[in-house]
Amino acid sequence: MLHDSVIPTPPPKPKPQKPALHRGSIVLILDDVGFEHQPIDDAMRIDPNVNFSILPNGAEARTFAEKLHARGFELLCHLPMEPLDYPKQQPGANAIFTSMSDDEIAATTRRNIESVPNARGVNNHMGSRATLDSRVMRDVLTALPKDLYFIDSKTSGGSIAGRMAKQMNIPTASRNVFLDDVQSERAVRKQVEVLSELAQERGVAVAIGHPYPVTIRVLNELAPELRARGLRFVRASDAVH
Numbered sequence: 001m002l003h004d005s006v007i008p009t010p011p012p013k014p015k016p017q018k019p020a021l022h023r024g025s026i027v028l029i030l031d032d033v034g035f036e037h038q039p040i041d042d043a044m045r046i047d048p049n050v051n052f053s054i055l056p057n058g059a060e061a062r063t064f065a066e067k068l069h070a071r072g073f074e075l076l077c078h079l080p081m082e083p084l085d086y087p088k089q090q091p092g093a094n095a096i097f098t099s100m101s102d103d104e105i106a107a108t109t110r111r112n113i114e115s116v117p118n119a120r121g122v123n124n125h126m127g128s129r130a131t132l133d134s135r136v137m138r139d140v141l142t143a144l145p146k147d148l149y150f151i152d153s154k155t156s157g158g159s160i161a162g163r164m165a166k167q168m169n170i171p172t173a174s175r176n177v178f179l180d181d182v183q184s185e186r187a188v189r190k191q192v193e194v195l196s197e198l199a200q201e202r203g204v205a206v207a208i209g210h211p212y213p214v215t216i217r218v219l220n221e222l223a224p225e226l227r228a229r230g231l232r233f234v235r236a237s238d239a240v241h
Contacts, residue, residue, distance in 0.1 A: 023230035024199030027206040034058020038211040047233040053078040056115035057093040069118040077116040081127030105139035123151035131159040149240040171240035179209035188218040
C-alpha cells in the first residue's frame with residue numbers, strides 16, 4: 001500500500017534574469033544642498049551614485065556633508081561665483097568675483113572647499129560672468145587641491161571653465177542638461193527624457209538638478225525605469241577625464 005509520505009519534487013529554480021544591456025551612463029548632480037527642509041533623505045533613495053553638490057555658505061552645509069559622506073555618497077563643493085546680472089542676482093557669501101585679486105580668488109576658493117568635508121570635486125554655483133573670465137578661472141583651477149575635479153555647470157553658453165580645466169590637465173566634464181529650470185512635474189519628466197536620449201547617444205551625459213520636492217519625486221519614480229532601459233547612474237569622479 002502506498003503511503004502519502006512521498007517527498008514532493010522541488011519546484012524548478014527560476015532562471016536568473018539577464019541584466020539590462022548597458023546603454024549609457026548618467027551623472028546626476030543635485031546642486032544647492034545645505035539648507036533646512038530639503039528632502040535629502042528622499043534624494044538618497046534615487047540611486048547610490050547620486051552626486052550632491054553642497055553650497056559652502058548653506059546653514060546646514062557641514063551637517064549634510066557629514067551625513068551624506070557617512071552614507072557613501074560623492075560630494076562636490078558648489079563654488080559660488082559672480083553671475084552676469086550681479087547684484088540683481090546674488091551668489092551668496094564668500095563668492096568669487098571678477099573684481100578680486102589673484103590672491104583673493106585663490107584664498108576664497110580654498111576656504112569654500114574646506115567648508116565641504118570630503119568633497120571630491122567642484123562645480124560652479126551661478127558664475128555666468130566669472131566663468132567667462134580666463135584670469136579668474138585660471139586662479140580658481142590653480143587653487144584646487146590635487147586630485148579634485150571640476151564640473152562646468154555651463155550657466156553661460158560661452159563658459160571657458162571646462163576647456164581651461166582640460167588645458168590645465170584637471171579632470172573635468174560639462175553639464176549637458178538642467179532638469180528643473182521649470183519646477184513642474186511635466187517639465188522635469190521631459191528633461192529626464194532628454195537626458196536619457198543624450199546618455200544613449202553619447203555614452204555619458206551630465207545632468208544638474210536641485211533638491212526641489214518635485215525633482216526628487218520624479219527622479220525617484222523614473223530611476224528604476226532608466227535602469228531597466230540599461231542606463232546607469234555613475235559618480236562624477238568616474239566620468240571626468
